[in-house]
Amino acid sequence: xxxxxxxxxxxxxxxxxxxxxxxxxxxxxxxxxxxxxxxxxxxxxxxxxxxxxxxxxxxxxxxxxxxxxxxxxxxxxxxxxxxxxxxxxxxxxxxxxxxxxxxxxxxxxxxxxxxxxxxxxxxxxxxxxxxxxxxxxxxxxxxxxxxxxxxxxxxxxxxxxxxxxxxxxxxxxxxxxxxxxxxxxxxxxxxxxxxxxxxxxxxxxxxxxxxxxxxxxxxxxxxxxxxxxxxxxxxxxxxxxxxxxxxxxxxxxxxxxxxxxxxxxxxxxxxxxxxxxxxxxxxxxxxxxxxxxxxxxxxxxxxxxxxxxxxxxxxxxxxxxxxxxxxxxxxxxxxxxxxxxxxxxxxxxxxxxxxxxxxxxxxxxxxxxxxxxxxxxxxxxxxxxxxxxx
Numbered sequence: 001x002x003x004x005x006x007x008x009x010x011x012x013x014x015x016x017x018x019x020x021x022x023x024x025x026x027x028x029x030x031x032x033x034x035x036x037x038x039x040x041x042x043x044x045x046x047x048x049x050x051x052x053x054x055x056x057x058x059x060x061x062x063x064x065x066x067x068x069x070x071x072x073x074x075x076x077x078x079x080x081x082x083x084x085x086x087x088x089x090x091x092x093x094x095x096x097x098x099x100x101x102x103x104x105x106x107x108x109x110x111x112x113x114x115x116x117x118x119x120x121x122x123x124x125x126x127x128x129x130x131x132x133x134x135x136x137x138x139x140x141x142x143x144x145x146x147x148x149x150x151x152x153x154x155x156x157x158x159x160x161x162x163x164x165x166x167x168x169x170x171x172x173x174x175x176x177x178x179x180x181x182x183x184x185x186x187x188x189x190x191x192x193x194x195x196x197x198x199x200x201x202x203x204x205x206x207x208x209x210x211x212x213x214x215x216x217x218x219x220x221x222x223x224x225x226x227x228x229x230x231x232x233x234x235x236x237x238x239x240x241x242x243x244x245x246x247x248x249x250x251x252x253x254x255x256x257x258x259x260x261x262x263x264x265x266x267x268x269x270x271x272x273x274x275x276x277x278x279x280x281x282x283x284x285x286x287x288x289x290x291x292x293x294x295x296x297x298x299x300x301x302x303x304x305x306x307x308x309x310x311x312x313x314x315x316x317x318x319x320x321x322x323x324x325x326x327x328x329x330x331x332x333x334x335x336x337x338x339x340x341x342x343x344x345x346x347x348x349x350x351x352x353x354x355x356x357x358x359x360x361x362x363x364x365x366x367x368x369x370x371x372x373x374x375x376x377x378x379x380x381x382x383x384x385x386x387x388x389x390x
Contacts, residue, residue, distance in 0.1 A: 040278035124173025132357035185320015213322035248276035323368030
């Protein structure tokens, strides 16, 4: 099995540790550890692979599911990986994955990335992935089988349900959505997501939705795992709760899918972190309402600040839900890579070039960081843009 290099992580690895300001961060600012009880008792190793049964039952209630339909993971990244292993990691898919180079949308070109099918594919060897999105959501299934990508179009980034229907095949095992979307911040409405679920169900496939930003919305739609038997939700406490360091997330969905995911988990992290589970109980318990209220207020305030920056420089974006925006590059630059490289090299501020998501004339900006850092970062980017315009 081959997998494409993770472009965004390699970009961050090159620049973020030396730069002054990380203005491409995709989560809300981190909470101070002092607000939690940090003593889990013994830091023992023996913990159920899928997490504490009582705690899993409490999380499962959020999806109208039972405790065996939830497994705790080390963040959403592992939850998604295990879900793909469960859905596409059959005997035939394990060694047969092919790989093709990723395509770039640029300013509106139409291309569909995917790998060449092998004659030995099993019945769930194909995934339909709504993009742009976080690279792992298409690179991992592409390494295990074949992927068809349905592209959102600027400036509204509206999902064409008919295009998803056209992409589904008899061997499709999963339709993949990230909602709210990373990097655009587009929050697809409930009727659109329900339509995708119905398509997946009719095709005997599953709808997998990465919902890490869902609870930053003022009025969150129901999670996909609550829409029906074939709905799968993945999430964590990283993006909406400001607890990235816990590395605590979960997968919720049909029991057979979760059971297979747990079998794969025996070969990854074995069990969720006991410290993360201890703090997660508090964050999802008595502190949850306060945490989410604080974080939604911060996201709204920071969105206003970035909106003003976008308007001041005559740029375009779709007003996002969450803490990411996908912004058009200023005039005078060949592409986002040139723009973002100039910003980090001259102003020590990291942005994410849009070609990493398939759109070379956009860049991703994250506005969940502390307010002072956001203001300083925007001032530096403004100085760079104004200087280049002279």
